[in-house]
Amino acid sequence: MELRGAVVAITGAAGGVGFALAREAVRRGMSVAISDIRAEPLEDARKALEALGGAVLAVRADVTKSADLEALAAATVARFGKVNMLVNNAGAFVASLAWETPEAQLDWILDLNVKSIAHGIRAFVPRMITQGDPCHVLTIASGAALTVYPGYTTYSTAKHAALALTEALYMDLAAEGVGNIGVTIAMPGILRTEIMSPEKTSPADLALADGGRFQRRTVRAMEQMMRNHVAGGAMNPDDAARQILDAVAEGRLYVLPAHDSPATVATAKAIATGRATGENAYGPVLDGILRSLDKAEETRK
Numbered sequence: 001m002e003l004r005g006a007v008v009a010i011t012g013a014a015g016g017v018g019f020a021l022a023r024e025a026v027r028r029g030m031s032v033a034i035s036d037i038r039a040e041p042l043e044d045a046r047k048a049l050e051a052l053g054g055a056v057l058a059v060r061a062d063v064t065k066s067a068d069l070e071a072l073a074a075a076t077v078a079r080f081g082k083v084n085m086l087v088n089n090a091g092a093f094v095a096s097l098a099w100e101t102p103e104a105q106l107d108w109i110l111d112l113n114v115k116s117i118a119h120g121i122r123a124f125v126p127r128m129i130t131q132g133d134p135c136h137v138l139t140i141a142s143g144a145a146l147t148v149y150p151g152y153t154t155y156s157t158a159k160h161a162a163l164a165l166t167e168a169l170y171m172d173l174a175a176e177g178v179g180n181i182g183v184t185i186a187m188p189g190i191l192r193t194e195i196m197s198p199e200k201t202s203p204a205d206l207a208l209a210d211g212g213r214f215q216r217r218t219v220r221a222m223e224q225m226m227r228n229h230v231a232g233g234a235m236n237p238d239d240a241a242r243q244i245l246d247a248v249a250e251g252r253l254y255v256l257p258a259h260d261s262p263a264t265v266a267t268a269k270a271i272a273t274g275r276a277t278g279e280n281a282y283g284p285v286l287d288g289i290l291r292s293l294d295k296a297e298e299t300r301k
């Protein structure tokens with residue numbers, strides 16, 4: 001796909017990966033429609049992108065609402081005359097134990113990380129089919145689409161579904177002979193963003209800000225481990241954005257920024273193979289993870 005001159009709409013673009021993708025898109029000569037549930041950071045993002053010389057539209061949108069995705073698609077076409085790319089980026093992570101996850105938390109994570117993608121596809125893909133020019137749908141899934149860790153009840157459930165939903169789009173486009181829409185799924189490892197602050201956008205009744213979930217050692221240690229990664233050597237989202245847009249330009253179905261160390265790849269392969277052959281590959285993975293959780297717990301003291 002030729003990115004220069006194309007129009008991209010990005011959800012969750014006020015910060016993190018979404019903003020990095022928007023900035024990289026501007027650098028590559030794309031017009032960008034950025035959207036986010038947080039109005040003020042979205043406005044700051046718009047100003048920053050315009051300062052780079054970008055043609056920018058900012059639309060406040062809550063991706064859990066189907067009507068907001070429809071309004072984003074309509075506003076993008078109204079402003080730029082077309083839309084060539086949808087980036088399903090908005091998402092959140094919060095750890096919990098499988099048997100203690102409140103129903104409202106499960107609903108929030110699935111609405112935000114999964115159903116939002118279906119809303120985006122319904123709003124944008126028919127417009128892209130009508131346009132007939134080169135278009136693309138990019139989903140920011142996660143390495144959690146391939147593996148499951150302790151505490152990942154809602155996140156891995158959601159990201160496995162995000163992967164399947166976007167692969168289903170790919171298969172349906174091919175089966176229906178829709179030749180102008182490419183699909184890419186990014187499955188990054190840990191990136192340096194604000195993902196470890198879910199309370200910034202979570203519904204107030206989930207009370208994530210009070211940290212009650214940290215009474216559970218597994219939840220506390222897992223979130224600590226991820227925070228340590230984010231604060232330490234985690235990949236910069238700008239580097240991830242470059243890799244991801246390269247993959248889109250090359251028409252690749254998958255791209256895995258920061259999820260490519262030999263150990264990570266070996267684990268994901270073992271789990272995928274085990275699922276296909278009926279062998280449980282989680283044993284050795286669990287040993288390593290439990291040691292990492294012990295270490296993370298130590299760093300809190």
Ligand SMILES: NC(=O)c1ccc[n+]([C@@H]2O[C@H](COP(=O)([O-])OP(=O)(O)OC[C@H]3O[C@@H](n4cnc5c(N)ncnc54)[C@H](O)[C@@H]3O)[C@@H](O)[C@H]2O)c1
Pocket residue numbers: 011012013014015016017018035036037038061062063064089090091092093112140141142143187188189190191192193194195196201
């Ligand atoms: N940071 C990582 O380590 C990492 C790794 C793999 C995948 N991802 C995925 O990347 C995507 C972006 O996450 P990030 O790391 O940039 O996190 P982030 O928290 O920095 O950014 C997420 C953005 O989404 C917005 N958002 C939240 N709820 C929304 C809603 N209902 N409607 C619209 N926007 C909403 C937030 O306001 C925020 O600007 C997510 O899908 C995440 O799961 C992140």
